[in-house]
Every structure is written in structure tokens, then in C-alpha cells.
Amino acid sequence: MSDALTVVVLLLVAGSATATVAQRDPARQALVLSFLGVLLAALFTVFQAPDVGLSQLAVGSVLTPLLIMLSVRKVRRRARSEEGTE
Amino acid sequence: MTRRAAPRAVLLAAGELLAWWVVLALLWLVLISTVDTLERIVGASCAAVGAVLARAGRRAVTWR
Amino acid sequence: MAVNGWILAATIELGGGGAAALWGVATGPPARRVIAQNMTTSAVCPALLLLAQGYGRPSYVDLALLLALLGPVGTLVFARLLGDDLAGQQPSAWALTWTAAGLGAAVVLALCVAGSPGRATVKLLVIGALLISGNLVASRALAGGFRGVRGG
Numbered sequence: 489m490s491d492a493l494t495v496v497v498l499l500l501v502a503g504s505a506t507a508t509v510a511q512r513d514p515a516r517q518a519l520v521l522s523f524l525g526v527l528l529a530a531l532f533t534v535f536q537a538p539d540v541g542l543s544q545l546a547v548g549s550v551l552t553p554l555l556i557m558l559s560v561r562k563v564r565r566r567a568r569s570e571e572g573t574e
Numbered sequence: 575m576t577r578r579a580a581p582r583a584v585l586l587a588a589g590e591l592l593a594w595w596v597v598l599a600l601l602w603l604v605l606i607s608t609v610d611t612l613e614r615i616v617g618a619s620c621a622a623v624g625a626v627l628a629r630a631g632r633r634a635v636t637w638r
Numbered sequence: 639m640a641v642n643g644w645i646l647a648a649t650i651e652l653g654g655g656g657a658a659a660l661w662g663v664a665t666g667p668p669a670r671r672v673i674a675q676n677m678t679t680s681a682v683c684p685a686l687l688l689l690a691q692g693y694g695r696p697s698y699v700d701l702a703l704l705l706a707l708l709g710p711v712g713t714l715v716f717a718r719l720l721g722d723d724l725a726g727q728q729p730s731a732w733a734l735t736w737t738a739a740g741l742g743a744a745v746v747l748a749l750c751v752a753g754s755p756g757r758a759t760v761k762l763l764v765i766g767a768l769l770i771s772g773n774l775v776a777s778r779a780l781a782g783g784f785r786g787v788r789g790g
Contacts (some may be wrong), residue, residue: 493645496653500660507664515720519671522712523663523678529701530652530682533689538698545704550712557719564722604760607697 497531518556525549587629594625644692648685651745655681669729672716676776679709680738683769684745687762691749696758703765710772717779730781739770 504524511517525548532541602617603609659681662674683705690698717724746766750759778784 490645493649493652496649496656500652500656503657504660504664507660511664515723516668516671519675519716520663522675522716523659526678526682526705526709527656529705530656530685530689533686533698533701536693538695538701541701542704545701546708549705550708550715553712554715554719557715561719601764604757604764605703609757 493534497527497534501527501531514556514560518553518560521556522549522553525552590629590632591625594628595621598624598628642692644688648688648692651688651741652682652685655685667727668720668723669727672713672720672724672780673729673731673734673777675716676710676713676773676780677734677738679705679713679776680742680769680773683709683765684742687745687749687765691752699758699761699765703761703768706765706769706772710776713776714779717776724780728781730777732777735773735777739773742766742769742773 501524504520504527508517508520508524511520525544528548529541529545532538532544598621599617602621603614606613606617655677659674659678662677663671683702686702686705687699690696690702743766746762746769750762753759753762
């Protein structure tokens with residue numbers, strides 16, 4: 489039973505990691521990346537490492553998407569203001 | 575006399591702080607693994623700090 | 639490990655919910671993607687609770703608690719910072735939201751019935767309440783329900 493769970497979680501992690509790399513737009517990439525972060529925490533739990541899972545959950549589900557989205561917003565604003573001045 | 579001008583407001587503030595404290599202290603007692611005296615003391619202090627912060631946070635948000 | 643119903647339930651829940659959320663978050667318009675990202679929390683959090691019960695480790699419940707707390711925060715980040723892409727469309731899927739809430743409530747109730755009553759039961763109920771209320775708040779924020787709230 490445990491093997492089936494491991495296979496399911498590993499397949500999901502592999503699929504979402506591939507999907508993250510395949511996205512072109514950074515904002516959409518951040519969405520898939522947050523999904524991958526939550527799934528990695530589940531993978532660590534399945535592998536009996538809940539302490540690693542806790543930190544992965546905090547970093548992967550909130551901090552990484554927040555940083556990426558803030559950078560994307562700043563880059564877009566700068567591009568828009570440069571368009572406006574030129 | 576100005577000090578005692580609004581006893582109702584003071585009472586309301588104290589009541590809100592007390593409500594926050596009770597909720598947070600109960601939450602602490604539910605979430606810890608073993609209940610002993612040290613945990614109770616630490617939980618009561620943290621709940622007091624949290625109650626002040628929660629009231630400040632509630633007053634900072636305005637609903638339009 | 640012996641055949642364990644809780645782990646079987648967690649496998650089905652994680653496989654089904656995870657695959658659906660992955661498909662939704664990786665394809666389609668931005669509105670559908672943020673909804674799927676919001677549903678990730680509702681899919682994975684009950685699976686973590688079932689895993690904690692299946693492994694017989696009550697401390698694993700903390701992961702579900704943290705996810706129930708942080709998942710909606712992550713969705714709120716997207717609702718706030720993805721406003722340009724979501725302008726004009728109101729991403730809302732209330733049938734899906736209430737289905738996910740019902741799933742979380744069913745799992746929490748099943749675990750409460752299975753375990754002996756005590757502080758662990760209250761903790762499970764707190765996690766369930768956090769999960770469902772966070773889900774509803776995040777869904778309402780995505781649908782544009784909190785445009786009027788500002789810090790003062």
C-alpha cells in the first residue's frame with residue numbers, strides 16, 4: 489500500500505515539475521511552482537520526514553510565489569513606465 | 575473628570591482584550607502536545623501579547 | 639506495512655485531487671489556474687490528515703495545520719498581485735469550492751470519529767475550521783469580494 493502511495497506522489501511531483509519548466513509566462517510559472525511546493529511537502533511526509541516538509545511548506549507555498557510575483561510586478565511596471573517615457 | 579469621561583470605552587476595550595486572550599490561550603492549550611505548568615505560563619503570556627496585537631490589527635483595518 | 643485503509647484513502651485522495659489540480663493549474667486561462675491553485679490546499683490538506691492517521695503519528699497533523707493556514711495566504715498573494723491578468727474576469731467556481739469544503743469536513747469528521755475524544759479531536763476540528771474558512775475567504779477574494787477592504 490505504501491508503495492502505491494510513493495508511486496502516486498512521485499508521479500505527481502515529476503508531472504508538476506515538468507509542467508513548471510514547460511510554462512513560458514513567469515506569473516503562470518509561479519502558480520505551478522506553488523503547487524509543486526505543496527506537493528513536495530506531501531512527498532517528504534510520505535518519506536517520513538515531516539520536519540523537512542514543514543519548512544518546505546512554508547517556503548514553497550507562500551514565500552517563493554510572493555517573491556516571484558513581486559519581481560514580476562516590478563519588472564512589468566518598469567517596462568510600462570519606459571514605454572510611457574519613450 | 576476627563577479621565578473618567580468614557581468608562582464605557584475602557585470597558586469595551588478591556589472586554590475585547592479579554593476575549594482575544596481567552597481565545598488565544600485556549601488555542602495554545604489545544605495545539606501543544608503536553609500540558610504542564612511551564613506551558614500554561616508561556617501560553618498565557620503569549621496569548622496576552624497576541625491579544626494586544628490582535629486588537630491593534632483589528633483597529634487598523636477599515637471595512638468600506 | 640500492513641494494508642491500511644487510511645493510507646489507501648490518502649492515496650486515492652492525493653492521486654485524484656492532485657492530478658485534477660495539476661491539470662487545472664498547468665492549462666487554460668489565468669482565472670482557471672488561480673482557482674486550481676486554491677483547490678490545491680483543499681486537496682492536499684485532507685490527504686495529510688489521513689496520512690497522519692495512517693502512519694499512527696499524531697504529530698504529523700501539524701503539517702496539515704500549517705498548510706490550512708498558509709495555503710489561503712498563498713492564494714491571497716496571487717489574488718493581490720495577479721490583478722492585471724485577472725482584470726475583467728471574475729474567477730469563481732462556487733460548486734467546486736463547496737465540494738472541496740465538504741471533502742475537508744468529511745475527512746475531519748471521519749478522523750474525529752475514529753480517534754478517542756480529547757484535545758486531539760479539538761485540534762482536528764480547529765484544522766477543519768481553518769481549512770474551510772480559509773478556502774471560502776480565498777475563493778471570495780479571487781472572485782473580487784474584498785475590493786473594498788483597505789488598511790487605514
